[in-house]
Amino acid sequence: MESKVDFASLSLFPATRAQVEESWCRTWPQWGGTLSLTEYLAREVEMESMDHAKDGKLITWVLAPRDDPTTLNFMCSCETFKRSGLVAYPSSSTSEPNSVREVTCYAIASVFTPPSKRGCGYASHMMSLLHWVIASHVNLPKFPEAWGAPPEQVAEASEGLFSCLYSDVGEDFYRSAGPGGKEGGWETRGAVSTIWDVGAEEGDDNGWTWLTQEQLNGLWDRDAGRIKKELENMLTSDTSYEVERPAAFVTYLPTNGVCGFHIPRSTYALDFSMAGGVWGIQSLNDPNTYACWSVDLRPPPPTLIITRLCASEETFPGLISKIRQTARRSGIGKVEVWKLGEGLRDIAKRTGGQTVIRNEHLPQMMWYGPGTMRNIEWAYNEKFSWC
Numbered sequence: 001m002e003s004k005v006d007f008a009s010l011s012l013f014p015a016t017r018a019q020v021e022e023s024w025c026r027t028w029p030q031w032g033g034t035l036s037l038t039e040y041l042a043r044e045v046e047m048e049s050m051d052h053a054k055d056g057k058l059i060t061w062v063l064a065p066r067d068d069p070t071t072l073n074f075m076c077s078c079e080t081f082k083r084s085g086l087v088a089y090p091s092s093s094t095s096e097p098n099s100v101r102e103v104t105c106y107a108i109a110s111v112f113t114p115p116s117k118r119g120c121g122y123a124s125h126m127m128s129l130l131h132w133v134i135a136s137h138v139n140l141p142k143f144p145e146a147w148g149a150p151p152e153q154v155a156e157a158s159e160g161l162f163s164c165l166y167s168d169v170g171e172d173f174y175r176s177a178g179p180g181g182k183e184g185g186w187e188t189r190g191a192v193s194t195i196w197d198v199g200a201e202e203g204d205d206n207g208w209t210w211l212t213q214e215q216l217n218g219l220w221d222r223d224a225g226r227i228k229k230e231l232e233n234m235l236t237s238d239t240s241y242e243v244e245r246p247a248a249f250v251t252y253l254p255t256n257g258v259c260g261f262h263i264p265r266s267t268y269a270l271d272f273s274m275a276g277g278v279w280g281i282q283s284l285n286d287p288n289t290y291a292c293w294s295v296d297l298r299p300p301p302p303t304l305i306i307t308r309l310c311a312s313e314e315t316f317p318g319l320i321s322k323i324r325q326t327a328r329r330s331g332i333g334k335v336e337v338w339k340l341g342e343g344l345r346d347i348a349k350r351t352g353g354q355t356v357i358r359n360e361h362l363p364q365m366m367w368y369g370p371g372t373m374r375n376i377e378w379a380y381n382e383k384f385s386w387c
Contacts, residue, residue, distance in 0.1 A: 008148035051257025076113035088231035127177035186364035211280035246377035262294035275329035
């Protein structure tokens with residue numbers, strides 16, 4: 001274990017190319033799975049050229065000494081993805097729609113400290129500093145003097161209204177990494193999964209159209225419009241909400257590769273393909289009933305993970321039946337969806353679905369707008385948001 005370095009001598013910097021590649025080499029032993037180092041590095045290069053990451057949307061950050069910011073001996077690293085999202089402010093009149101606008105937001109991933117540098121608080125400090133480079137500063141507290149000067153602003157980052165991440169280290173670590181240190185960081189919202197065995201039921205495809213990866217882009221564009229309209233009419237109070245009376249609803253949009261990258265990432269360098277090459281489905285009778293998915297092949301058995309689902313209580317049973325069918329045809333044993341609405345959750349139970357609270361991939365969010373986090377509702381908290 002190395003000796004701890006004073007936080008005031010460290011700051012947060014956008015990684016150089018050499019530091020980006022070093023961060024990948026560090027994470028491969030833990031996150032590489034069955035991929036060789038060569039395959040893992042090639043996957044990361046391919047991922048950063050995709051729509052969700054290219055044109056400066058992906059930034060790797062390193063916590064490094066102020067006097068040697070380009071060193072390969074940096075303390076820890078993380079990634080941010082700049083995204084388009086929506087915020088809806090509830091209307092004060094029942095006759096007027098909610099106010100919805102498109103905003104800049106961020107998704108955070110790949111937080112990693114090498115074993116030799118753990119136990120010093122570096123990752124927590126990095127996450128506290130991260131708020132200062134991705135958020136609007138209007139509602140942030142005073143920057144702690146003990147940390148030295150704030151990190152420098154970066155042209156491709158800043159002005160985020162909210163950020164989200166998915167924790168595999170419990171709730172407390174990221175919640176404690178606020179912009180002033182200690183508390184006030186990311187809060188958990190809706191770590192709920194519903195899971196089905198695929199069963200043995202077969203049926204014809206009448207009334208349904210299967211969608212290939214290429215056909216999904218048009219679906220996500222239409223879906224973004226649907227999400228905006230639904231937010232305009234979203235009720236200010238509902239028993240399914242995480243917060244009692246939201247001051248705002250926030251969501252990512254599935255467009256610009258946000259939903260699309262899940263498919264190539266989950267299958268990279270692996271001998272797997274969906275039966276018929278299908279990654280989505282839509283009802284011909286009700287075009288507002290649709291779903292898309294990726295797969296989780298590790299650890300076995302493989303699971304089909306629904307990344308985005310839209311259905312009514314009437315159309316949901318038929319939709320989930322078709323998804324279980326294509327999973328079974330592809331040699332997959334389970335189907336999972338994140339954060340079903342309460343009405344659909346009841347129907348899922350009748351169709352064999354079991355709803356559980358996850359203890360991994362915990363969705364956690366941070367709000368940089370006016371007011372407090374406890375009054376912010378994360379709408380459409382589904383797998384497409386994950387990164």
